[in-house]
Amino acid sequence: MTADRKELAALSPEERQAVILEKVNAAGRVLAAGLAQEFGVSEDSIRRDLRDLSDAGLVQRFHGGAARLVTPALDFHRREALHAEEKQSIGRAAAAPIPDGATLLVDSSTTVVRFVRALSPALSLRIITTAVDVAAAALDHPLAEVVMLGGRLGRLTRSATGAGAIDAIRALRVDYCVLGTCGIDHGLTLRADDFEDAHLKSAMIRAANKTLLLATADKLGQAATYEVAPIAAVSALFTSSRDTAILKAIREAGVDVETV
Amino acid sequence: MTADRKELAALSPEERQAVILEKVNAAGRVLAAGLAQEFGVSEDSIRRDLRDLSDAGLVQRFHGGAARLVTPALDFHRREALHAEEKQSIGRAAAAPIPDGATLLVDSSTTVVRFVRALSPALSLRIITTAVDVAAAALDHPLAEVVMLGGRLGRLTRSATGAGAIDAIRALRVDYCVLGTCGIDHGLTLRADDFEDAHLKSAMIRAANKTLLLATADKLGQAATYEVAPIAAVSALFTSSRDTAILKAIREAGVDVETV
DNA sequence: CATATATTTGCGTGTTTGTGCATGATTAGA
DNA sequence: TCTAATCATGCACAAACACGCAAATATATG
Structure with missing residues (x-):
């Protein structure tokens, strides 16, 4: 709901990272190239964002983008078996x-x-x-x-x-x-x-x-x-x-x- | 490397391995050739995935593919698959x-x-x-x-x-x-x-x-x-x-x- | 207001990762 | 045994990456 962008208004890295985090959790995975285009910034900036989010332990990176920390595949049944x-x-x-x-x-x-x-x-x-x-x-x-x-x-x-x-x-x-x-x-x-x-x-x-x-x-x-x-x-x-x-x-x- | 590169969203190796692991556990066994076709990658990549999963002790490899490590006591999914x-x-x-x-x-x-x-x-x-x-x-x-x-x-x-x-x-x-x-x-x-x-x-x-x-x-x-x-x-x-x-x-x- | 400092960004450079193909080695099955 | 399929290894290429640097912008301070 917050994803409303003013086309040219540059978002601060913090804001951008918040939006990215939302997207990752909603979609499961995001691609750096796509994000760069969406935000109108270079892929480098996106990569920096992803690195920050990864350092904060909020997303898991992979070559090409980032994914939610707990991948959907290793799943419910595993968690259910735990404790x-x-x-x-x-x-x-x-x-x-x-x-x-x-x-x-x-x-x-x-x-x-x-x-x-x-x-x-x-x-x-x-x-x-x-x-x-x-x-x-x-x-x-x-x-x-x-x-x-x-x-x-x-x-x-x-x-x-x-x-x-x-x-x-x-x-x-x-x-x-x-x-x-x-x-x-x-x-x-x-x-x-x-x-x-x-x-x-x-x-x-x-x-x-x-x-x-x-x-x-x-x-x-x-x-x-x-x-x-x-x-x-x-x-x-x-x-x-x-x-x-x-x-x-x-x-x-x-x-x-x-x-x- | 020209020709039509797949427009399909490429999964990262990690994601692919997670899906493969799921398939192995669901179906009991998978074939490298079939997986390669499903994911739209070469058999080499699949083999590398299978090797990683095997090294991690998650699947058992055999010639042609991989199998579930421990076969669970007769599963009702199994019955359904058999029937x-x-x-x-x-x-x-x-x-x-x-x-x-x-x-x-x-x-x-x-x-x-x-x-x-x-x-x-x-x-x-x-x-x-x-x-x-x-x-x-x-x-x-x-x-x-x-x-x-x-x-x-x-x-x-x-x-x-x-x-x-x-x-x-x-x-x-x-x-x-x-x-x-x-x-x-x-x-x-x-x-x-x-x-x-x-x-x-x-x-x-x-x-x-x-x-x-x-x-x-x-x-x-x-x-x-x-x-x-x-x-x-x-x-x-x-x-x-x-x-x-x-x-x-x-x-x-x-x-x-x-x-x- | 002007200047100093900090942040952010994009680009160039070299490095790493993922992939596919080629070449032998190994294995399953006849 | 022989044969065909599968596999491992090395290599080349492209994509994604980290790092450093300089320009642009924002923020702070005198």
């Missing part, structure tokens, strides 16, 4: 208190996929999601009604993004919002590079009566630049972390913390 | 003529999933679908932009239904519509019980410049109650059927029939 047991038990714990007839709004993450799989088959549920993998898992549930929110799919999250999805969420009113992707510091945080997702998640939280947060141990204390919501917006946190200091602080914010 | 070599070759045949830069509107079926997997990784495509499994497969394609149309998901087709999806399709204008679920009699037919899907499919056909129909042998001559469109609405039929009588009739309706 599988931990995610499994978090998912199980979070699924336990879900009552019959509930409507759930579920974001995209490997942990919430476990959560969906752990939901009792005896429950009649309504599961709404933007993520293809969550939708696929939810369809295996015998009684769930599954609604997929559409849009352009992000390669990394394998989930819908953009204004369409956000608008659809704004029109919703659900019992539970189930999140698994956020880092937790003083609030729920996301890396700045997917700031579109941040809007999506805060819309999800607003649409829900209660917000459940599922977080593996590595998520706690992970400060990221973009704050989606204050920690008090969360109703309950399910985590494998044993970091008593942080957990105590979260409890004192009024969050029901359950460790597994 | 449906027919679908595989139909998908491959239908994928072959798709040009670079095309926009595809894809319906839900196991056959079109094969089609999506068979699309050359060297192509820049835009894949729009209502089916979660198609979306998941499309996200593995390195250059595709994937758009998921939202809505309530049907349990059987694992795909969006309803007025929302139909409206979204009405607003589209695409190059190819790829269908795999219809029966074929005198026209494209669907069982009466999913008449909502019939509306969806006819909207998809109307949105497209060309309609490709992928049909396993059992689909031909299968009369069902609801007619989605006349057979002449189809541009090309890819099928494993050898039923000369029906195929002749279809050809005479102006459809380009290709048997595999």
Whole structure:
């Protein structure tokens, strides 16, 4: 949305790099030659930008351009296999208190996929999601009604993004919002590079009566630049972390913390 | 080095290796010659890729290609592949003529999933679908932009239904519509019980410049109650059927029939 | 306002990487 | 064994790259 260019107005390197980073995360990969033409600068400047972004650890370079850090190919399944047991038990714990007839709004993450799989088959549920993998898992549930929110799919999250999805969420009113992707510091945080997702998640939280947060141990204390919501917006946190200091602080914010 | 250098977007070696690794793990084994053709590079480059992957301990090489390092306990993907070599070759045949830069509107079926997997990784495509499994497969394609149309998901087709999806399709204008679920009699037919899907499919056909129909042998001559469109609405039929009588009739309706 | 300093940019130079082709070596299969 | 296919190695070429330098621009300071 910010890509509006005034044809000849020269952008500062910072601005340009911000736009490039956005493009990389949206498209998966960009070519130096194409960027040079788009911005009306030489390829050298683009290369300098790419090097800066690479040094900052935000993109991965290759000959001809740059790509997103985590390539889509080495993918979801690999991440899912990582810390599988931990995610499994978090998912199980979070699924336990879900009552019959509930409507759930579920974001995209490997942990919430476990959560969906752990939901009792005896429950009649309504599961709404933007993520293809969550939708696929939810369809295996015998009684769930599954609604997929559409849009352009992000390669990394394998989930819908953009204004369409956000608008659809704004029109919703659900019992539970189930999140698994956020880092937790003083609030729920996301890396700045997917700031579109941040809007999506805060819309999800607003649409829900209660917000459940599922977080593996590595998520706690992970400060990221973009704050989606204050920690008090969360109703309950399910985590494998044993970091008593942080957990105590979260409890004192009024969050029901359950460790597994 | 003159001649027409490929206009196709060249993948970096890293990206190519990631895709190859995926293919190896999905298919069990790959052939160097086939990969070279798919990626539009020489066999030498493929061999270098395979050597790198082998050095990294990710695949096992053999003369002619490479194989998965550890064969997982019988996978349900494997069962599907074994049972449906027919679908595989139909998908491959239908994928072959798709040009670079095309926009595809894809319906839900196991056959079109094969089609999506068979699309050359060297192509820049835009894949729009209502089916979660198609979306998941499309996200593995390195250059595709994937758009998921939202809505309530049907349990059987694992795909969006309803007025929302139909409206979204009405607003589209695409190059190819790829269908795999219809029966074929005198026209494209669907069982009466999913008449909502019939509306969806006819909207998809109307949105497209060309309609490709992928049909396993059992689909031909299968009369069902609801007619989605006349057979002449189809541009090309890819099928494993050898039923000369029906195929002749279809050809005479102006459809380009290709048997595999 | 003028000058000094810093930043950014484009171009030239040499270096690295990726690729394809040629030439032998190796292997699978008859 | 023999034969054809596959493979490794060396080489050449083009594309992409990093580095240094000078001109242009922006920013700061007296």
